[in-house]
Amino acid sequence: MPRPGRNTYSDQKPPYSYISLTAMAIQSSPEKMLPLSEIYKFIMDRFPYYRENTQRWQNSLRHNLSFNDCFIKIPRRPDQPGKGSFWALHPSCGDMFENGSFLRRRKRFKVLKSEHLAPSKPADAAQYLQQQAKLRLSALAATGTHLPQMSTYNLGVSQPSSFKHPFAIENIIAREYKMPGGLAFSTMQPMPAAYPLPNQLTTVGSSIGTGWPHMYSSGMIDTATPISMASSEYSAYGVPIKPLCHGGQTLPAIPVPIKPTPAAVPALPALPAPIPTILSNSPPSLSPTSSQTATSQSSPATPSETLTSPAPALHSVAVH
DNA sequence: TAGTGTTTATGTGTTG
DNA sequence: CAACACATAAACACTA
Numbered sequence: 001m002p003r004p005g006r007n008t009y010s011d012q013k014p015p016y017s018y019i020s021l022t023a024m025a026i027q028s029s030p031e032k033m034l035p036l037s038e039i040y041k042f043i044m045d046r047f048p049y050y051r052e053n054t055q056r057w058q059n060s061l062r063h064n065l066s067f068n069d070c071f072i073k074i075p076r077r078p079d080q081p082g083k084g085s086f087w088a089l090h091p092s093c094g095d096m097f098e099n100g101s102f103l104r105r106r107k108r109f110k111v112l113k114s115e116h117l118a119p120s121k122p123a124d125a126a127q128y129l130q131q132q133a134k135l136r137l138s139a140l141a142a143t144g145t146h147l148p149q150m151s152t153y154n155l156g157v158s159q160p161s162s163f164k165h166p167f168a169i170e171n172i173i174a175r176e177y178k179m180p181g182g183l184a185f186s187t188m189q190p191m192p193a194a195y196p197l198p199n200q201l202t203t204v205g206s207s208i209g210t211g212w213p214h215m216y217s218s219g220m221i222d223t224a225t226p227i228s229m230a231s232s233e234y235s236a237y238g239v240p241i242k243p244l245c246h247g248g249q250t251l252p253a254i255p256v257p258i259k260p261t262p263a264a265v266p267a268l269p270a271l272p273a274p275i276p277t278i279l280s281n282s283p284p285s286l287s288p289t290s291s292q293t294a295t296s297q298s299s300p301a302t303p304s305e306t307l308t309s310p311a312p313a314l315h316s317v318a319v320h
Numbered sequence: 321t322a323g324t325g326t327t328t329a330t331g332t333g334t335t336g
Numbered sequence: 337c338a339a340c341a342c343a344t345a346a347a348c349a350c351t352a
Contacts, residue, residue, distance in 0.1 A: 017342060036324065060344055066326050073325085083352055084324045104334080108341065 013049045015103055018057070018064040021047070022071065026089050033074055033088035036062065069093075070109035 014021070025042035026034050034042070040058060043050045050057055065071045070093035074086040093109040 019342085056344070059346085060342090062323095062325060063327085063344085064342085065324095081352085083322090105341070 011048055014047050017104065018061045019068055019070065019105065020103070021050075022061060022064060022087070023089055026071075026087060033086040035076075035082060035086055036065070036084050039087065068109065069111040 016024070021043050022039055024046075025039040026032060028042060029038070039061070040054075043061075044054075065073075065087055070090045072088050072090050074088050076082060076085060080086075090109065090111065092111075
């Protein structure tokens with residue numbers, strides 16, 4: 001396991017599992033589903049490390065897609081000719097990653113065999129999923145709820161719902177995320193020794209390139225996979241429906257939200273505090289798993305670095 | 321035939 | 337230390 005060291009990460013293996021990377025790719029797509037080739041592309045575009053030994057990691061990735069229940073295969077429609085199916089995230093897999101951290105899952109996502117909720121036939125499941133998604137979306141629209149932006153994997157029990165884990169998918173893939181005020185961190189101090197700091201990531205996706213050496217950040221990538229994470233659309237779609245059915249093998253005409261807004265999460269005001277905590281060694285309000293993981297894998301990053309950054313900016317931004 | 325998808329096996333590192 | 341998560345390899349089937 002490569003650890004974030006002092007050198008550039010450009011060619012080093014990112015600390016994300018294939019599951020994470022795949023989830024990122026899928027989540028980054030407007031429709032929340034991608035063919036295998038696009039998943040490859042996404043990963044190679046963003047992580048130079050994966051531009052080599054493609055046979056190797058792509059085999060592993062395919063293995064993960066098949067092996068893990070959190071990925072569901074969606075058949076191509078007749079009007080979408082091509083090879084292979086689309087892959088999407090299982091509607092119930094949202095809490096796979098503790099605190100939204102994509103470093104390591106707290107537990108493997110497994111579809112229950114006796115899922116009484118979900119229809120058994122794919123055709124039914126398709127309808128069911130679509131129905132659920134529509135209901136969900138219309139409900140959201142009706143309430144006019146401004147959902148916590150990109151809170152897809154933000155499951156933090158004691159975190160404000162606006163908190164976005166530095167390794168959360170939103171932060172990872174939100175390269176095009178633009179702050180309302182057009183703020184940018186591109187001029188930020190280079191931080192070769194550390195993985196993206198929460199404030200950097202949460203604040204502006206475009207800054208990832210500088211603060212996140214293992215991710216490629218040249219403009220060319222954007223042409224490949226337009227990311228709509230910053231759009232309001234994502235806010236809606238990105239909030240998964242947890243209680244949604246399991247085992248939905250289907251063909252959703254509309255993207256199925258991945259995970260519900262954690263209802264249990266107390267509606268606390270945005271706190272700058274939790275973030276630095278993650279990368280530091282004190283886990284107070286965060287789950288040990290998450291913080292431990294984050295720290296263990298980015299050890300050389302000195303917590304002080306994270307603390308010296310303009311942390312407060314980050315949440316006010318994240319919320320909006 | 322290359323790409324895709326499934327499955328089995330094995331090894332390593334982490335977690336409880 | 338057992339169980340788990342993950343990475344990797346490899347064999348094989350299917351299909352555009």
